[in-house]
Amino acid sequence: MASNNPAPPDSTRRSERSRRAIYDAAIALVVEVGYPKTTIEGIAARAGVGKQTIYRWWGSKADVLLEAFLDLSEQAARTAAQEHENHEGQEGRAGHESQGIPDTGDLAADLKLVLRATVDELRDPGFEAPSRALAAEGVVNEELGRRFVAQLLEPQLQLYVDRLRSAQEAGQVRPDIDPRIALELFVSPLAQRWLQYTGPITYEYTDTLVDYALNGLAPR
């Protein structure tokens, strides 16, 4: 039996203005009052938009926030890529992904550098509030969690896979190591400390993680 369902809206006539206003309002509210107190009614009011406009295009508060955050990340990545380009010359067309991990030939140094940058990012309130909210929602809502991972987390992790593979070719990482698992040795501890408040997050800590992971715990 074919659908006589709600009949999907016509996306060609969608208001870009409303879409942006909703993104901005959602992010702002999560930052200002926190995720649990952010409501659809609140987002609509702040965006100057009817509630129905939100319900027409999104299925839930979490959906709105995920898209808003995705959009924010793209903007930020574009801005960063732009600056990079201005300072160091062209690098092909607009990056669809944040720049890769530097490859100076010194794996430990490169990883420490990137992890220090991540530490800084985790402390930026504008990023922290929305990404915490999405992570929390993802823990308890598998469908959204998987989208969060696929669209935001995994692309970042892939950069580590690439760098580790390069290190393997350079003979700095054993060839039998699976890079996708190896990266978790230093990324996951940082993630857990951030998500669950299981310990302080410092440069010293992430540097130590890299050393432990590369050299191992056992005597050499």
Add this chain to the structure above:
Amino acid sequence: MASNNPAPPDSTRRSERSRRAIYDAAIALVVEVGYPKTTIEGIAARAGVGKQTIYRWWGSKADVLLEAFLDLSEQAARTAAQEHENHEGQEGRAGHESQGIPDTGDLAADLKLVLRATVDELRDPGFEAPSRALAAEGVVNEELGRRFVAQLLEPQLQLYVDRLRSAQEAGQVRPDIDPRIALELFVSPLAQRWLQYTGPITYEYTDTLVDYALNGLAPR
């Protein structure tokens, strides 16, 4: 100015019967309908209790669930300790903490064994639903998150610290390693995969984590 605040309730007259009924109802509802759809009204109705009785002793839904889960864990630990005792003879009075990590002298084997047991536990629906709910709440609610860690997670992690220190004395782990950080190399990756669905959780995976962590990624 001294308090003319709500006047705290008299805990000596507290109904043990209600307390237990509330714990049971909270856990059951989280398992059956999920954390977001679990409501204070629902818990009260299911427990056969007035709403005020919940509001009198707890501050929020998350508070109730944390205490209920803590109680459940203690029960489970007591039961496990009991069985352990029956099968292998007395071991002092009732354990307030789950048994330590086995120490056969083979660190890798001991860690793999315990992590395999953790993998099994993470799959038990009766434990999974409530602990996911609490973890999610903790991500977005720092105060509760810290209590969750201090009362549930950290005691477990301490067992790894003890085992790693023993391994250091046996010369199987370098003496300059900080055990509290070292344990994160294999515990956090598992935690992240579970929390965020970033990858499959298998015995093979946890075994690999132990090998990578002990031997390091770099050629030896």
Add this chain to the structure above:
DNA sequence: TCACTGACGAGACGCAGCGTCTCGTTCGTG
């Protein structure tokens, strides 16, 4: 043993936000 008294179960209350709906109005498309 008994009187006291505060916790108890039950449920009414006003309020906030949900998700659906119905208005005119506006604006993109063909």
Add this chain to the structure above:
DNA sequence: CACGAACGAGACGCTGCGTCTCGTCAGTGA
């Protein structure tokens, strides 16, 4: 330019919140 669907606005019934007020019941201290 005419069409019509998306739009802003807001009313609707509903659910759950957190507070409150009832009798009733049971633990405590005399």
